[in-house]
Amino acid sequence: MTVAAPAVVRAAAVILGLAAFRLAAADAPPAKPDEATAAYLAVRKQFIIATALPATRPEMRKEHAAFLRDVTAYLDGLPEGAVGHRVTALYMRGRLRLLNDDAPKAREDFAAALALHGTVEKGKAPPGMPTQGAIRLCRALTFVGDGVDAFVREIGDIPEGERVTGLAPLGGALLALAEEAERAGRLDEAIRVYHIIEQHRLWDPDRHQDPAKRIGLLEYQKKNQEGATP
Structure with missing residues (x-):
């Protein structure tokens, strides 16, 4: 009877181990986001829904008012290190304020987002973080009335x-x-x-x-x- 060489046995074990790991990973449920990520994704989803709805006057649309309230609470609770999340939340709040004719406050949000944008560490930008060009465009739009x-x-x-x-x-x-x-x-x-x-x-x-x-x-x-x- 031929006995397999130890190196061959070890290689086979590694291959089988990797295969078992991949099968287990495929069967495992997707990892749940941590609380901070979940909060960010919830605010971003709310923003997407709110901006799909037209603004109403003279009373603000309830979905817009709810988003502005929630994103402000989200910003207030952000830790100092979450710079990319702060940039994105400021941008989203500014967008809703701009759509509801509050150009001065929207301009403040965009200016604050621009000031922080360059400090976001490479690879630390959250999904949906706007580029500097996008923020500058929105800030410029606050000057349309001028x-x-x-x-x-x-x-x-x-x-x-x-x-x-x-x-x-x-x-x-x-x-x-x-x-x-x-x-x-x-x-x-x-x-x-x-x-x-x-x-x-x-x-x-x-x-x-x-x-x-x-x-x-x-x-x-x-x-x-x-x-x-x-």
């Missing part, structure tokens, strides 16, 4: 390639801003705002002209003006 100058100044350094979803309710105000700049003959500012509207899909195709067409018309108008300048 006119074209303020908005264009704030929007100036936001990466063109970055797209933020869920901001469609703010499209009407941005379109009004672009049209205001267009009427005033400030074509560069109007084009910049239309670019933002197009990039983030902030228009209703059934009600508004495609911003890409407006950009094309304004670019053509600019060329004609420049050609007519002595």
Whole structure:
């Protein structure tokens, strides 16, 4: 009878052990998140649901009011080390405040989120943490009511390639801003705002002209003006 070499036996044992481990892992129930993670995921889910619902006036929609209450309580209970979670919660609260026309408080939330964003350790960002570009865009949107100058100044350094979803309710105000700049003959500012509207899909195709067409018309108008300048 042939006896297997010890090395072969050990290798077979390792392989069988790994196979048994994988089978056990496949049969085991998924690990439950810890309390901190569960709390974060609950707030994030609540945010997704709340932002899917339109704001109401003059009374705030109950789901929005409930989220603002809950996310504030969540922020108050966060430990100092949970920087990424704080950034995300501030951003989410700012988004809901912005949708409900509370631009000053939303601006405070976005500014606080931006100040902390760079301190989040690599690999420690929670799921759904916004990029700096997304936060800067939302902060710029709090200046829409202050006119074209303020908005264009704030929007100036936001990466063109970055797209933020869920901001469609703010499209009407941005379109009004672009049209205001267009009427005033400030074509560069109007084009910049239309670019933002197009990039983030902030228009209703059934009600508004495609911003890409407006950009094309304004670019053509600019060329004609420049050609007519002595």
